[in-house]
Ligand SMILES: Nc1ncnc2c1ncn2[C@@H]1O[C@H](COP(=O)(O)OP(=O)(O)O)[C@@H](O)[C@H]1O
């Protein structure tokens with residue numbers, strides 16, 4: 001089962017991937033985490049650094065269509081070279097981000113180029129995408145509190161509002177995408193994700209709990 005955890009920056013994707021992994025590790029299941037390795041996209045950040053003096057100041061200086069095409073190429077490469085094999089070897093793969101995220105970012109940056117969209121059609125399709133949804137205001141507060149990583153240029157209220165709307169618009173059209181409320185304690189969000197997995201994926205409903 002390929003489970004994609006989606007949401008705007010700071011919505012708690014990485015936190016949930018970690019928590020769901022912890023909970024599933026109590027069961028006799030092979031569970032692995034996945035996240036796209038950026039390669040060509042890193043050159044976009046290098047270019048932004050060269051042009052603007054900071055790697056995340058890429059917008060609007062580097063045309064969005066060039067950037068999103070580059071991101072899409074990295075996502076497809078990762079899907080074909082690593083993710084597909086991982087899914088074959090594992091009972092559950094927890095994907096931090098996923099096609100919904102990448103399509104939403106492209107849309108938020110106004111990219112409608114068909115080539116980008118066709119590349120995402122070729123990427124492995126998650127069995128289930130869980131969109132952790134919460135208002136951009138709540139996320140900005142979390143990002144400001146986040147000690148480990150300073151806020152990036154695109155982690156601002158105005159842009160995150162647009163990204164959130166793009167997520168919701170794209171998710172609404174996908175039957176394999178479920179929106180959950182992310183404005184709750186971490187454990188409550190994890191509970192929701194696990195119960196959605198059990199409900200939807202045959203086999204996960206008959207998990208045999210192993211005593212720790
Ligand atoms: N349910 C939650 N309530 C409050 N803070 C949270 C919650 N989930 C995550 N956080 C905090 O919010 C910040 C962003 O979470 P993170 O998992 O890094 O998000 P993402 O991977 O979506 O960017 C982190 O500092 C994290 O500790």
Ligand SMILES: Cc1cn([C@H]2C[C@H](O)[C@@H](COP(=O)(O)OP(=O)(O)O)O2)c(=O)[nH]c1=O
Nearest residue numbers: 009067068071097101102103105106152154
């Ligand atoms: C997912 C995505 C990210 N980005 C930008 C915004 C992200 O903050 C940045 C890095 O992505 P990523 O490494 O996935 O972010 P994080 O470590 O916060 O999970 O690249 C795009 O421009 N397009 C995209 O499709």
